[in-house]
Amino acid sequence: MISSAFNADIKYLQVMDQNGKIDASLLPKEINDARILDMYRKMVLARNLDAKTLSLQRQGRAVTYAPLIGEEATQIGSAAAMRTNDIFVPNFRQHGVYAARGAPLEALMLYWRGFEEGSVMPKSVGGYPVIIPVGSQMPHAAGIAFAQKYLKTGAAVVSYVGDGGTSEGDFYEALNFAGVWKAPLVAIIENNQWAISVPRSEQTAATTLAQKAIAAGVNAIQVDGNDVLAVYKAAHDAILNSLNGPTVIECVTYRMSMHTTADDPTKYRPDAEVEAWKPLDPILRVRKYLSGKGLVTDDSDRKLNEEQLKLIDAAVEKAEQFKPNPESMFTNIYSFMPQVLKDELDAAKAARFWV
Amino acid sequence: MQMNMVSALNSALDIALKENDKVVLLGEDIAKDGGVFRVTDGLSAKYGTDRVMDTPLAESAIAGASIGMALSGLHPIAEMQFAGFMFEGFAQMINHASRYRARTRSSMSVPMIVRTPVSGGVRTLEHHSDSPEVYYSHIGGLIVVEPSNPYDAKGLMLSAVRMQDPVVFLEPTKLYRLFKQDVPEEAYEVEIGKASKVREGNDLTVITYGTMVPVVTDVVKQKKLDAEIIDLRTINPLDEKTILESAKKTGRVAIVHEASLSFGVGAEISARIAEKAMFELKAPIIRIASPSLPYPFPGYENYYVPNEKKVAEGLDKLMNS
Numbered sequence: 001m002i003s004s005a006f007n008a009d010i011k012y013l014q015v016m017d018q019n020g021k022i023d024a025s026l027l028p029k030e031i032n033d034a035r036i037l038d039m040y041r042k043m044v045l046a047r048n049l050d051a052k053t054l055s056l057q058r059q060g061r062a063v064t065y066a067p068l069i070g071e072e073a074t075q076i077g078s079a080a081a082m083r084t085n086d087i088f089v090p091n092f093r094q095h096g097v098y099a100a101r102g103a104p105l106e107a108l109m110l111y112w113r114g115f116e117e118g119s120v121m122p123k124s125v126g127g128y129p130v131i132i133p134v135g136s137q138m139p140h141a142a143g144i145a146f147a148q149k150y151l152k153t154g155a156a157v158v159s160y161v162g163d164g165g166t167s168e169g170d171f172y173e174a175l176n177f178a179g180v181w182k183a184p185l186v187a188i189i190e191n192n193q194w195a196i197s198v199p200r201s202e203q204t205a206a207t208t209l210a211q212k213a214i215a216a217g218v219n220a221i222q223v224d225g226n227d228v229l230a231v232y233k234a235a236h237d238a239i240l241n242s243l244n245g246p247t248v249i250e251c252v253t254y255r256m257s258m259h260t261t262a263d264d265p266t267k268y269r270p271d272a273e274v275e276a277w278k279p280l281d282p283i284l285r286v287r288k289y290l291s292g293k294g295l296v297t298d299d300s301d302r303k304l305n306e307e308q309l310k311l312i313d314a315a316v317e318k319a320e321q322f323k324p325n326p327e328s329m330f331t332n333i334y335s336f337m338p339q340v341l342k343d344e345l346d347a348a349k350a351a352r353f354w355v
Numbered sequence: 356m357q358m359n360m361v362s363a364l365n366s367a368l369d370i371a372l373k374e375n376d377k378v379v380l381l382g383e384d385i386a387k388d389g390g391v392f393r394v395t396d397g398l399s400a401k402y403g404t405d406r407v408m409d410t411p412l413a414e415s416a417i418a419g420a421s422i423g424m425a426l427s428g429l430h431p432i433a434e435m436q437f438a439g440f441m442f443e444g445f446a447q448m449i450n451h452a453s454r455y456r457a458r459t460r461s462s463m464s465v466p467m468i469v470r471t472p473v474s475g476g477v478r479t480l481e482h483h484s485d486s487p488e489v490y491y492s493h494i495g496g497l498i499v500v501e502p503s504n505p506y507d508a509k510g511l512m513l514s515a516v517r518m519q520d521p522v523v524f525l526e527p528t529k530l531y532r533l534f535k536q537d538v539p540e541e542a543y544e545v546e547i548g549k550a551s552k553v554r555e556g557n558d559l560t561v562i563t564y565g566t567m568v569p570v571v572t573d574v575v576k577q578k579k580l581d582a583e584i585i586d587l588r589t590i591n592p593l594d595e596k597t598i599l600e601s602a603k604k605t606g607r608v609a610i611v612h613e614a615s616l617s618f619g620v621g622a623e624i625s626a627r628i629a630e631k632a633m634f635e636l637k638a639p640i641i642r643i644a645s646p647s648l649p650y651p652f653p654g655y656e657n658y659y660v661p662n663e664k665k666v667a668e669g670l671d672k673l674m675n676s
Contacts, residue, residue: 089423120462128426129459133450139416140451143423143431150379150405151428173416180411332461333496335519338548338592341495 008211010250012222015229018280020288028233037295039080039228040286041304043072046096047283048308049105053095053112056316057261063114066093070226070256073282074190075160076100077231078249081239082158087148088127089141089159091134093190097160101125105315113319116328126155134195135161135168138187142174145183145246156184156242158235164195166209175216175248184242186235187213191225192255197268210250218246225251226282254280326354358538361531363505364394364470367512368432370542372402375430378516380407382417382434390434392472392531418444418469422451422521425465430516435471438525439482444469445490452521453496466519468512473501474566474613476529476660478653484528485650486565486614491523492591498547499590501525503568505536507588510545518547525590527566534569550594552601556583559607559673562598562624564588567611567661574666580674590620595627602628606637609673613660616644638676643669 015026050069056062068075075096082088088097098108103125111118111130119129128144131137141159148155165171166189178185189209193200206212213220219238223230231251238247254277258265290296330345331337337345348354358366371378380395386409389396399407410417414435421431435441448469456464475484492499498520502508508526515522550562553572558580563571564587575582583601587594602608608628610621621642628640643661651659 116458116460119459129463131451133446136419136446136450139419139447140423140426142416143420143425144427145423146420147424147427147429150424169413170415170419173411173413174419176411176413177416177420328460329457332457334456334498334592335464340592340595343595 005214007207008214010208010210010220010222013230013234014224014227015233016227016285016289018285020285020292022229022289026233027229028236031229031232033290033293033295035080036229036286037290039076039232040283040290040296042076042080042096042100043228043283043286044304045099045308046072046076048305049095049099049108049312052309052312052316053109054261056112061320062112064260064262065112066260067257068093068095070254070277070282071190071192072096073228074188074225074231074251074253077228078158078188078235080228081232081235082126082156083239085153085155086126086239087144087155087157089137089144089157090127090130091137091160091162091165092130092132093162094160098125098127101127103127105312106318109315109319110322113322115322115324117322135165135170137161138165138168138170138174139177141185141187142177142181142183145178145185146181148184149181156186156239158186158188158239160188160190162195163189163191163193163200163203163209164198166212167203172212172216175213175218175246178246179216179218182245185246186238186242187246187248188235189248189250190253191250192253194255194259194265194269196259196263208250210248213248218248220248220250222250222252225253226280226285228282228286253282356538356540357535358505359532359535360502360505360508360526361392361394363509363538364512364526365396365398366538366540367509368395368398369401370513371432371516372398372406374542375516377428378406378430378432379424380432380434381410381421383410383412383436385409385434391436392528394470394526395434414440414443415447418447418452421467421469422447422455422465425467425521426455426463430466432468432470432516435469437483438471438473438485438487441469441471441487448491448497448521448523449494453494457496464519465521468515468522468524470524470526472528472531473525474527474529475650475656476566478656479528481652484656486612488525488590488614489619492620496521497591498522499525500547500588501527501565501590502588503527503530503565503586505538507545507551509538510543511547511588513542514544514547517544525565529566530569545588548589548592548594550585550587550589550597552597553584553586554582556581556605558582558605559609559670560585560601560605561609561611561670562587563611564590566613567666570661570663570666571611574663574670578667578670580670582670593623598624599628599632602632603635606635607673608636609641609643609669611643611661611666611669613645615647616642617647619644638673641669641673
């Protein structure tokens, strides 16, 4: 009876295929090779940063970490589409978005070493802190988007949620609010196919995740999430249209690694599936395109990696020098210091627990 | 001007909207309908539905979107229709509102107020009579206030809206229209974190708040006790100083609240007195509260909520021990 709704007419977008071939009719006018090269470098930075943090975690120099490898195009393509004053609201895997928006790498390192101070970022980054409870950032994004409209800032809010997160009530509630408010929200679904051990097929009976937007009366599109240009285009269009209301963009990508460093995907995920996604790698195809143009060579890659690793190492070194001040746990709870809390602080200081 | 708690709150919200164009009100049925208890009556007509807005029926998004607004420079005041329904938004309050300042080391803050009617005694259906103050106080990071009269309600609301902190504002349904008081029409503040002495006394201290303030006051009057009655007004952060001073002065303490007994505000206050003033007590501390079970159907509420008889017996026990 309602089969037409189940097979909702959700548009699927791919601009660059896995061989690096671009459909010129779909390429946004403002995109040239220089910008593609810039996106490539940012994707490589995201991957280098990811590998480094993972290795630090394995050495006991970082806390539990959620790797992003495989999802670079979704993150860098959407970040590249943001204008200077646009705002992003991440979940917990969007390290690439932070890096692309110019977040200080030492702040990211500090966060993943387990310190709140790592969430303090320059205003220019235009991003909110990591949110751990899956999907719970979505109502914030709706409220932030409402505020942009109310304050007439013209900014769009780009939020991120995973495939698992779309099962949360907060995901639907937020879309529904943003729809009613016609708020400038661009909700990216970073569909990496796995919510820890639960595959996309067991997460929902819906044909696509994008079509969940239909119930809220919100625009939706599905894109090849490993195609940085498709993600860019969809995000760019949605941002330009954001004054008319929200859009959901489902980016179909793949979690090449574990959910977090506390997870062992060999327990539940067939190797063959991971192998099948390897040729679809988001960086590989851009490299194919750029090397075909002579813009990337083995030599330039080597230099790029060296440059980036130097920056990352310097950030790690800086983050490792950070000395926590336990008093800061107490002094950042309220805009004032309640006497009862001060008493606890004074007692802790007097007992010299922290020495 | 004579106002009940509803009109006092309405007056406070009116002033807040007038003073600061970053203040917005949101919630279910708060615009045209003025809220199911009419606390926001007339405000959407006066300030527009951009500033006093009905939302879809979803408490988690009301709380979460308020957090987003607060992070963006607005000062939202959200109404949750009933405390029982506010639990749908509990995760947002506990996971985010309470800790956003801490987790960003004060580079961000969430100036917001979530108002909700609390406690019973008015024969409502299930889930309309909860007393949730402890849940929101336990986490730290949320300010929890609960006025017991129109004057305090207005002053606490105006203090709350001038702070940069998340405030859970609990409004006892039973006291909304129970009595009127002389309340200034202009703005004034009642300090958050400061208890009030409803009555000075020397023989015993009764610490209470919310719906139990008028009950305790009546019992003390009937029994002609020389009691010091302390109305907490703010549950978190607790005004420990006022509590300890009075406990040391009288040496006999009762704590009276409608919320259930176990793990309650009474337990917290008893522990603090035991730690810091035990040797100045003349008798064991008494707690008078609802039994340790969920709020019953309205047919049973008169057997559940502490009444004058229960309070009187408790105070007798305290004076005779």
